[in-house]
Amino acid sequence: MSEPIPESIPTSQDPRSKRPTKRRALTPLSEQANEIKTLFKDPSKEIRIPEPSKARTLAPPPEIIANVQGSSAGAGSGEFHVYKASRRREYERIKLMDEELKKEKDELEFNKAREEARRKDEEKTEKNRKKREKRKKTKGKKGKTGVEDGGEVVADQEMAANGAAKGTSADGVTGQEAKVDGYDNGEVPGVIIHDED
Structure with a gap:
């Protein structure tokens, strides 16, 4: 703001401006409140909930490869892109297989750890139960x-x-x-x- 004339005032701050002020979400809570307010404006309007993302799958590799290309200097310039595309598909397929294997391994480890924790809890509970029962038995039998x-x-x-x-x-x-x-x-x-x- 170099001069105090109306032309130097930004349009968003000019009191004569008829443009609505921008409402910015300051926090996630205010953003969610704004979304809920928008939904409640028209309750009869259908809400579209996006479908969950599907797991990525690739087509299986071809059984017979008729034209085997290499990245050697003898290949033509058009063959290079074909080679790169097939290599990219193969790397993607291997990456997906590795991810699937890692997911299965993590799930197996999680189930094993959960079962171990459950078993320890049951052992501790059983031990405490036996202590309580023993205490109850001995409490009833007092000496002179x-x-x-x-x-x-x-x-x-x-x-x-x-x-x-x-x-x-x-x-x-x-x-x-x-x-x-x-x-x-x-x-x-x-x-x-x-x-x-």
Whole structure:
């Protein structure tokens, strides 16, 4: 804008212009909103949804090649283009075969990894289920002191009981020595934890 005259103002910014302002989509969200607004202007209008793209296929190579050309210097200038076209078709065919092979290999690897993950999940779930069942079984069977059966404490209690019958404590201390330490013959030192679930 060199001069403040009406001719120097761009047409898009001129207030006298009757031309509609350009609406540009600033974000993907506004672009999608604009498309939806356009579709809702005329709901009776049929919407054309494009068909999905088809997989590329090529014609199989010919069974018999009558005229075998090469890229040698002896070939004529017209034969060069025929050779190039046949070479391009062959390279395209090989490329498609490689892509198909890679796709099959990737799908096989994916299925194998998915099956392995599913198997690991099932093993972990089964292991946790067994732990829960074992916990439920042992929770119902509590000892005299409230400690669950199946642990080392129970074994120590049994040793202490056997020791009391023989006159020794769980530590192997006899009669008076056990009382001096502050324990009776059948008592086991340690912490008793009560689960209140």
